[in-house]
Amino acid sequence: MAFALTPEREQQVEDVLTRYPERRAALLPILWLCQRQNGWISPDVVEYVAERLELSTSIVKGVVTFYTMFFDEPVGENVVWVCRTLSCDLRGGKAIQERLESKLGCKAGHTSSDGKFTLLKAECLAACGQAPMVQINDHYYENLDLALLDRFIDTHAANGADAAAAEFATFASFHAPTGRDSGRSSVSSAPPPPSREAVRLASQPPPPAGEKGDET
Amino acid sequence: MSAPSKPLLTARYGIAESWKLAKAEPAGAYRIAREALTNRKPADLKEEVKKANIRGRGGAGFPAGVKWGFLNKREGEEIYLVINADESEPGTFKDRSIMDLDPHRLIEGAIISCFAIDAHVAYIYVRGELAFSIGRLEQAIAEARQAGYLGERPFGIDHPIEVYVHSGAGAYICGEETALLNSLEGRRGEPRLKPPFPAVKGAFGMPTIVNNVETIAAVPDIVEMGGEAWSSLSRLPGDGGIRIYGVSGHVKNPGLYEAPVGITMRELIDDYAGGMLGDRPLKAVVPGGSSTPVLDPRRKVDAPAEADPLHKWHGQSEIDVPMGVDTYRALGTMLGTCCAIVMDDTVNMVEACRNLMRFYKHESCGQCTPCREGTGWLVDLLDNLCDGRGKVEDVELLVNVSNNMMGNTICAFADGTAMPMLGMVQKFREEFMEAATRGVPEGVRHDESVRAMVEGRA
Numbered sequence: 001m002a003f004a005l006t007p008e009r010e011q012q013v014e015d016v017l018t019r020y021p022e023r024r025a026a027l028l029p030i031l032w033l034c035q036r037q038n039g040w041i042s043p044d045v046v047e048y049v050a051e052r053l054e055l056s057t058s059i060v061k062g063v064v065t066f067y068t069m070f071f072d073e074p075v076g077e078n079v080v081w082v083c084r085t086l087s088c089d090l091r092g093g094k095a096i097q098e099r100l101e102s103k104l105g106c107k108a109g110h111t112s113s114d115g116k117f118t119l120l121k122a123e124c125l126a127a128c129g130q131a132p133m134v135q136i137n138d139h140y141y142e143n144l145d146l147a148l149l150d151r152f153i154d155t156h157a158a159n160g161a162d163a164a165a166a167e168f169a170t171f172a173s174f175h176a177p178t179g180r181d182s183g184r185s186s187v188s189s190a191p192p193p194p195s196r197e198a199v200r201l202a203s204q205p206p207p208p209a210g211e212k213g214d215e216t
Numbered sequence: 217m218s219a220p221s222k223p224l225l226t227a228r229y230g231i232a233e234s235w236k237l238a239k240a241e242p243a244g245a246y247r248i249a250r251e252a253l254t255n256r257k258p259a260d261l262k263e264e265v266k267k268a269n270i271r272g273r274g275g276a277g278f279p280a281g282v283k284w285g286f287l288n289k290r291e292g293e294e295i296y297l298v299i300n301a302d303e304s305e306p307g308t309f310k311d312r313s314i315m316d317l318d319p320h321r322l323i324e325g326a327i328i329s330c331f332a333i334d335a336h337v338a339y340i341y342v343r344g345e346l347a348f349s350i351g352r353l354e355q356a357i358a359e360a361r362q363a364g365y366l367g368e369r370p371f372g373i374d375h376p377i378e379v380y381v382h383s384g385a386g387a388y389i390c391g392e393e394t395a396l397l398n399s400l401e402g403r404r405g406e407p408r409l410k411p412p413f414p415a416v417k418g419a420f421g422m423p424t425i426v427n428n429v430e431t432i433a434a435v436p437d438i439v440e441m442g443g444e445a446w447s448s449l450s451r452l453p454g455d456g457g458i459r460i461y462g463v464s465g466h467v468k469n470p471g472l473y474e475a476p477v478g479i480t481m482r483e484l485i486d487d488y489a490g491g492m493l494g495d496r497p498l499k500a501v502v503p504g505g506s507s508t509p510v511l512d513p514r515r516k517v518d519a520p521a522e523a524d525p526l527h528k529w530h531g532q533s534e535i536d537v538p539m540g541v542d543t544y545r546a547l548g549t550m551l552g553t554c555c556a557i558v559m560d561d562t563v564n565m566v567e568a569c570r571n572l573m574r575f576y577k578h579e580s581c582g583q584c585t586p587c588r589e590g591t592g593w594l595v596d597l598l599d600n601l602c603d604g605r606g607k608v609e610d611v612e613l614l615v616n617v618s619n620n621m622m623g624n625t626i627c628a629f630a631d632g633t634a635m636p637m638l639g640m641v642q643k644f645r646e647e648f649m650e651a652a653t654r655g656v657p658e659g660v661r662h663d664e665s666v667r668a669m670v671e672g673r674a
Contacts, residue, residue, distance in 0.1 A: 014410065019380045027402030028385055044226075053402075066581075070346045081345075085306045086571045087464035087557050091433040092663045105530075120385050123388065123575050124306040124506075125345050126554065128464035129471040132670065138347035145670045171348055172309075172316035173471065180572035194532030 003044040009033050013052070023053055027063055031070055040071040076111040076118035078161055080104070081135040084121050087128035092145070096132045097121070099146050103153050130173060137161060139169035224437045224458055225430070226474045229317045235352050237359040240320040246365055248436040249327045250266050253371045256439070261332035265435065267443025269456030273310075274300055274391070274428030275505060276628075277455075277541035281443075284333055287423050288417035296424040297338040298400065298414075298431050302384055304343055304392035305505035306575055308553040310460040310635040311429035313472055315342070315349040318433075319356035323379055325432035327360075327370060328439055333425055337378050340429075341396050344385040353381050362632035388579035392627050393426040395581065399667045406583045407627035430460060451478030452540040461539075462555030466496065466563075466665050477527040478543075481511060481535035486556055489591065493665050496560040500644070501535065504552025505543065506572045507632030510565075511535055511549060549639065566651045571662075576633040580604040584625035585672025591633055593617045601648065604655025611648045614641055633646045 005013065014027045030052065034045045041064045050057045062072045071079075082097045101107055104117045111118040127133045130142030134149075141152060148168075156164035228234045228243050237245070251262055262575040266281030269421050289295055299322070303311040312323055326338040342350050357379050360366045370377045384390050390399045394408035417545050418424025438446045445454030455477050460485055461484055464470045468470035468490030475488065481501060485491065492498055495548045497578060511534045519526040525546040537543050561570060577591040595613050599604040625631075641648055663670070 016495075019378075022401065024402040025400060028383065028399065032383055032385070062400065063404055066406075067344070067385035067387050084571075085575050086502075086568060087307055089571055090557070090559065091466045091470075091666050092565070094663060095667060095670045101497055122345075123578050124304060124308075126303045126309045126312050126343065128307050128309045128557070129462055130309075131464055131470070135345060138351075140348065145672055147672045169348075171352075172313040 003034070003038065003048040005033060005037060005048075005185070009037060010145075012089075024055065027053060027060070028067075031064065035070060040074050042074075048216070077116050078118070078137055078156075080117055080119045081122035081125065082108065082119065082125075083125045083127070083131070083133055083135075085124035087124070088131040088133060091131040093132045095146065096134065096144055096149060099149055100134070103150070127172075130170065133170075136165075139165045141168055142173075144169040156180070220403060223453070223474050225314070225321070226318075226364040226459060226472075228321065229313070234317050235356060237320060237363060238469050240318065245320040246324050246327075246360075246363075248440045249260070249324045249365065250371045251332050252328045252439050253375070254538055256463040257262050258332045258334060261328060261439055264439055264443035265332070266604050267447060268434075268438040269443075269447045269450075269454055270431060270434055270438065271455050271541045272428055272594075273430035273459060273553070274436075274562055275308075275507070275550070277551060280427060280431050283415065283427070284392065284425060286413065286564050287333055287425065288416070294420075294422050295333055295335040296336075296419040296422055297326060297333060297432075298393075298419055298424055298426045299326060299338060299340040299429055300391060300393065300396060300426055300551070301340050301342040301346075301349075302388075302396060303346075303553075304388040304391050304579075305507060305555075306572065307464055307502060307554040307557040308462060308505045309464070310462050310472055310553065310555060312349055313460070314429050315346070315353055319353045320360065321433045321436065322353070322365070323431060324358055325435040326379050327365060327377055327664050328435050329425075329427070329432055331375055335425070336376050337380065339380050339382050339400055339419070341382045341384060341390070341400055343390070344383050347383075350381055352381055352434065357381065368609050387581070388575075389581045389627075389629060392629065395587060395627070396426065397424065402479060404581075405652045406581050407621060407629070409626055438492060449476050450540075451476050452538055452543065455540045455542060459554055461488065462553070464555070465501075465558035466493040466495055466560040467491065467558050478538040480538055481556065482513075484539070484556060485535075489558070492558070492560055494560075496562065496665060498535075499561045499563055500556065500559045500565060500568075502572075503539070503549055504556065506557070506575065507550070508544075508552040509549040509636050510643060511547075514612045515643065516536065517547070525554070550635075559662070560665055563662040564651075564656050565640060566598065566601050566649045566656055567662055569640045570595065572603055573598055573633070576629075580629060580633075584630065586621045586624040587630040587633070590617050590621040590654065594633070594637060601651040604654045606652045606655070608649065608652045611641060611645070611652055649674050 016026045025036045030065045038045055046057050046060050071146050084093050104112045106112045108119050132144050133142040152168045231239050233239045247318055260520055264283055270280045271277040272280055330338050366377055368376050387405045389395045390405040392407045395405040399405040414424040414426050449458050450456045458476050461473045473488040499515050513533050513535045515534050517526050517529045517532055518528045531594050540549050573594045577595045580587050580591045582588040618637045621634040622629040
């Protein structure tokens, strides 16, 4: 059956098209909308997008395959990216990957047998000061250790992705107010750093609904 | 040589729910934009940015005011502002904090900048992984539009301004400004040949200014304080203001710190980041993102001639030179994004190097042969060295391959790979030679210092 976006997402497509002087510029935003609905960019999604933007399917496919976040094959219900670039590796990224592999029962690059998780290695995710970290779906989980990771995965299994995100997801943190003196005063002798727990999303509302808020 | 008495860029970070207009506005958000749009002239605002000597915060360090000066709008053309939030350089994590904790500062900077350069649309290109930050930005944009700060008549003046967020989808190369423009236009993120530079022919074939998030976020303070006053917060000439420093790796308190331009790496590590984790010795530090050649604290600055820009620091350690765009260039490295990766004596540099070169192999867009093939060759050679299959000649081959990548490609990616590779071999040659003859010692792991912590044994 041919792919179609929900009426609500069609409306978002119309909105996106008004943002650019050229129709083609809406390609990435529309691919995102499709992937959020469909889980991956299947051949019928490619055909739909090509028709919607008056492009050839080879142009669309060429764009899809360029970007690592567009999946050109099906993935698990949740996608786990474990950062393995240097800053995370210096702080135990490898141990995090190994624990994820044993907890989820699949090697990096694969999907768990129950289809719930796809585990992928990621290059730097721009959270180096809070290493080691993983990204799961739309959220970051930072300053991880194995115990915290276990608790998170168990919560995810028991209560679902949203509950786990509400309790464990993080956003950017900041260490010291500023300046040399206050920088000094923030220095604590023992890790973990003081901001470690404070920045977790716990008790924060989820991100606003809209293009990014309706992960599937 | 004084530190700023109060935080600027990060002033609102500590406020509860600082990302909401209702919290940011009482703390000063949009006050300067209102003043600038209603009482100042665009040429005047451009002049302040020029006087501020703000060097681009995305890594290249080009003076933002000079870049703005390249614009020359012709009949029928539209100017675009594009804000680079593709933050992907390994070790770099500062721009995300602005988007997560004070998105209104970025939007305010975008409004003032659009007015100054005569643009009506700003696109913020955010890396796709930062879905959460994108949500925060979109919410903040909606609030600003609702309040009448964006739209047809921002602050009641006749200069329509819209700010849109454009999500990337996972590609380091899209941080390169022309690749970013291709991605914005719905294409593969492959860099374009320059010239023409974006200021002449950028987004949608129109004159375009591409600036980093932190650069644009600094604009409100520059306008409020005046360019000269803001510039003089720095400890260095020609490289103005304050900036957000990042520290990751083996320090006690990794994170972000606001400080004047020109503090030293030693200060950053010891005074700001609390010193080395477990008080182990510092072995090496990648100063400003993975493309910047490594610093070795054992090495002394060799600048006996008085005319040498580094003469003042002659005989001192590399990490005692102030962190500036020009000082670091003189030192043979780059300031880059000003986010350092700190490594202690447990790290094997050949392993660390392999980690970074894998990144480049993965992220090369593949357009130019020297880069596509060269990054693969470097990883193959490093794999051999690490796994005990290497030869002494392989160390020279690393240098040879790197030299053949430099300057032979459309964009700076290949140079950004080859330079740190060459720096590693130059400064830690003995480790590469050892690996070539004996392999990397069994059991070496560069997370040694923290493994117990991660595993909960510490």
